[in-house]
Amino acid sequence: MTSMPPILAMLLAALAGAGLAVQSGSNAVLGRMLGHPMWASFWQFAAGTVLIMAVMVALRVPYPAFAATAAGAPWWVWIGFITGSYFVVAALSLAPVIGVGGFIAALVAGQMIASLILDHYGLVGLMPRPLTLARAAGAVLIIAGVLLIQIPRT
């Protein structure tokens, strides 16, 4: 997996993003039909858990080193679910206050700024990728583009 060409990695990332766009639409419909948006989140996580278990059985993924991980890994490897859950709650409770457009714009701004910091210092086990003018300019362009898309909505 380390030999994946960067172009392929970027295309897969874009595909994952396209999936998210479809997902937010389909989850909205599902939530409406089930009577509450949280039920759509529940389905997403529960179905995802079952699906990933089936995939892992099919691929014969070896049993994990839970004990060794608990003993040797830094504490923060376990908090991924907190950040994920905060996102679910934030999306459901903040969008009504600032609108979906405002939520997305603020979300992307937070995402790009945090990712530049994480990359620059090589935090959470990442390879350091120093901040360059091009990377900062790219982040500004992305945030500007998201803001521009929200304009006609208001």
Next chain:
Amino acid sequence: MSAIGPAVALGMAAIAGACLATQAGINAQLGRYLGHPLWATFVSFAIGTLFIVPLLMLWRAPAPGLTAALDGPWWIWTGGVIGVFFVTAALVLAPQTGIAAFLGAMIAGQLLASLIIDHYGLIGLPMRPLTPSRVLGTVLIVAGVLVTQFPRTP
């Protein structure tokens, strides 16, 4: 939640973005410790499912209207599949490309897909035809993603 002001809500949305950025790195590290990236996806979804149950009670969500949803279109149930793909893609790809590049490509894919979904009114959403500012915003985002890639190909 209605008591919080727009500025606080925007800040909380930005923090949600920062959470998403951090989560990819954290989960990559968890997968490395557990011996396989799919274990990190599993932990993410299993704990997420457990986390949502108390939230459902806290929010006093009524019992889900399954009969209505079962009569709905098939694609309302695809959220779990897409979620698993996204979480796995993020934790495998982000360490290779860097978080900023991964998220940039993801946002580009997300907004390109949103433009298509909105323009044709797909997956149950109202039609929102392309406007110049929406197209220009998406072009800016794609340009931003390309710009962040410059230093990688000297």
